[in-house]
Amino acid sequence: MTSGIASLVNSGNATTSSSSSSSAAGIANNFSQFLTLLTTQLKNQNPLDPMDTNQFTQQLVQFAGVEQQLKSNDRLDSILAASKSASTASATSYIGKTVTTDGVSAQLQSGSATWTLDPARAAPKAAITISDSKGNVVATQNVALTAGSQAFTWNGKTSAGLTAPAGTYSIKVAAIDATGSNVAVDTSVSGTVTEVDLSGDSPMLLIGTQKVPLSSVQQIGLSTSGA
Template identity: 65%
Template sequence: MASGVGSTTSSTSTASTSTAKGDAQQIAGNFTQFLTLLTTQLKNQNPLDPMDTNQFTQQLVQFAQVEQQLKGNDRLDSILTNAKAASAASATSFIGQTVTSDGKTAQLKDGSATWNLTPARAVSKATITILDAKGNVVGTQTKSLTTGSQTFSWNGRNSAGLSATEGQYTLKIDAFDATGQSVSVDTAVSGRVDGVDLSGSEPVLAIGASRVPVSSVRSISSELST
């Protein structure tokens, strides 16, 4: 079981936040400096030879633009904060649900690992190679695939007939149609969400030892299909 909702901000996120604050402070400093210079200039100008009207207008326009930029940055920061909060709240609703997401790596647990395969067209011969986390070949199967989505299940037995250890396993598929042409096979995995990691820029779902970005989720259900 993975840990619950993570809330630790990553170093990358911290660096980005620090940079944004630094930029805002720099703009604010320039804004204050500009206002000081403008008021000083107005106080010390020669009444008999006042500032050119066009120049004064241009400076006022610059003053307004800087002020608008500061207010715009504040509003954007507020919108971003609200969007992140909404995304985090939405992601936590995945906990306890079963999701199907893009990917070739599934968790072997209780002697079973399952993938969803969707070939571009009917496959007369597909060589399915199962690899462990280190890239070693654990087993190989050859079968045909029909058009459309279908389930491929592995019972956890390696090529020697022994039970493989629980963990993550990846599929490699070489598929060909009846004419010998290569066929692409889309692969997805399903699993129950145990927790959500909110430390990065995008919420990541914890499914056993696997980590799945929310953007990779294709479907959600209350339980695994049988």
């Protein structure tokens, strides 16, 4: 009889790998069977050789632990669903707004692409490299950067004087100060959110064809596309 009860407990443990609803139903049915078997065992045990008290208590604890674990899983699923719903609602509110995000990629549209550069300190010499979506260098420029945030706009012209096609381009900045020391330069881009991609684990904002995670948003403003 003891082995029968132990196998029933193991059956309860196995239900944790199935769906929440079927697991809950299974644990309820097994619990009723467990109590029936336990009551029968107590009625029919040998008075001269009763069931070990420790074993009896262990069986109860095991089954109660499985039941509590299933309830905890149900609560966690509810919390995750609520969190995802709130994140989705927050993401959709960005549509039509202009956002500034950290990153090196920007869209070349209407013959220009703009980045915001923020050097740690003034850099009289800064080499800027523009690359296309495949990593090919299409343009280079040498500029002087002042301390603080400032805009850098690329006119879409390649080093060969040709007009680059519209698309996503990335920037790389190598800057040095008056003493010849390297200067760190943070880069960010701005654009209007046109769509929200909800197909992944977390929402992604679409600025043109570029996908941006919510966590990278630095500033939010009204759309400047015109009324």
